[in-house]
Amino acid sequence: MFNASSKTNIRELLANAGSRPVVSVGVGDAMSARLASVTEGIDAILTSGFAISAQQLGLPDVEMYSRTENVQAVERICYVSGKPVIADMDTGYGNAVNVIKSLHEFERAGVQGVIIEDQVSPKRCPVCVDTTNVIIPKAEAVGKIRAAAENRRNLETLLIARTDAVEFDEAVSRAKAYREAGADLVQPISRLFSDKADIRRFVDAVGCPVSLVVVGWLEGLSKEDLAATGASIVHFALVPVTAVHHAVGQVMAQLGRAGSAEALEAVRSPHTAIVKDMGMESIGVLEEKYLPRESEL
Template identity: 40%
Template sequence: MTARLRSLLGEHRVLHLPTVWDGMSARLAAEAGWPALLTTGLGIAATLGLPDLELYTATDNLQAVTRIADAVDVPVIADMDNGYGGPVNVHRTTTLFEHAGVEAVVLEDQRSPKTCPFYEGATVELESVGPAANKVRAAAEARRSDLLVIARTDASDPAEIRERATAYAAAGADLVMPNAPGPDFGLDDWAALRSSVGVPLVACVMPGSRAEREWDDDTLADAGISVVVDAIYGLLAAAHATRQVFTRMREDGLRATELPPLMAHHELGEAMGDGAVHALQKRYLT
């Protein structure tokens, strides 16, 4: 199954991935033409009304990822957090996510309780390199298909990023993702990292970041970056629009509210796949 994802990596000089958090967002992203999708743990936490502070469980995540994978026909990459325990837990978790139909998993090296590194003032604690690499090895050995393992590090120091990326690649990671490198980690560092680890690199682009403002695909590719995660843009847009609509409706009343453009009801139905269901009903019920 994951031959599709490997093929996409070969077809794109830089493969861009949006982040999705439920079946509806996944359908809309696929409809827009994105060739592959990445689930966002922050977004899955948000659907439960929780902050991204390791409050949802492996089961919560697996259920969300299963719904996303079922909703679309494009490859899905699953954010598997830190694997929800030690190497044996990671082994089992990888098996469960693989059975859910994803084509790659992202395994990070934060120690529990983990946090979103992009929260203001966040303090990130990492597993030691050896134990973190063992978890990568467990994920790589657990797979029974062509599942890709993406090892994410939340280290910020350039030397530590290189140390961890090298260890994770040696442990069996197919790609390495420096998720939150510090401001001193420049394009030369990305290029040197790609040369030393020998596997494709994944970069995360956040709204307002330097990468968003300054780095085009040619720049990214020349620096050895093969995959770019265009992170949480859809989630932030949806949350902002929903808050505005609910606030205006409550304050001004529905008739007086100047609403933003709304999707037509039939368009929503089409996006949700009602055409296929109606076709089955016509086939079996008439």
């Protein structure tokens, strides 16, 4: 188990990153968060709506879960995470007033930051659909960001404002407006860009810290390429969930064909490794410290 006080502050990470972006990885469950927490080179954890939908519900990311279900998943992740957690807060679950309540719920769950997007509700993850998503009027979106910025219970909570605008000038205009409303970082969607030069152009145009989700063709960019974009934080949102999907699907197919686990080809972790990584050693330490010996009963 991890102590929340051991977590690095996300604002300190961003302030001290230098020329390289802060690296975040998307997770949809607490086991993935534990593994990310002990992995060198990963600075922070993103609770990915796509991954939560897939791993918790077995459904696509089209806001099929409620705010309560999202918060519950995030709370479990925060409890075991040794690194700062940023939550995908979707559209904020209502209007600007609802956003305030939503933000407080996620703050209470233990996050150090949230992402709020400007889609209509129910939202649709851009990687789940081929069409352009419908976004709310800019004034309404600005109100949501301002409401969040002015009503944080923790003044350190990081606000990332995402725009799903796919026309470059509109995306820049919205990003600037969200920054003026109080967002700490702005986040475009990958569909806005056709190459890495486009990303740099966006970063330069908005003139403020940018959060970049690395999905689709962006996963082909090198560490040096990502640093050259000028993004302040990069989120590898889908790498873990796509790896889990492939690995579990592969071993299920092999087990179904063989009817036995004797000669499975898929590589699996020994159960002892899982027990260790889930923190059984710390449980033993706590038992030794707090539970009475049989002779004392």
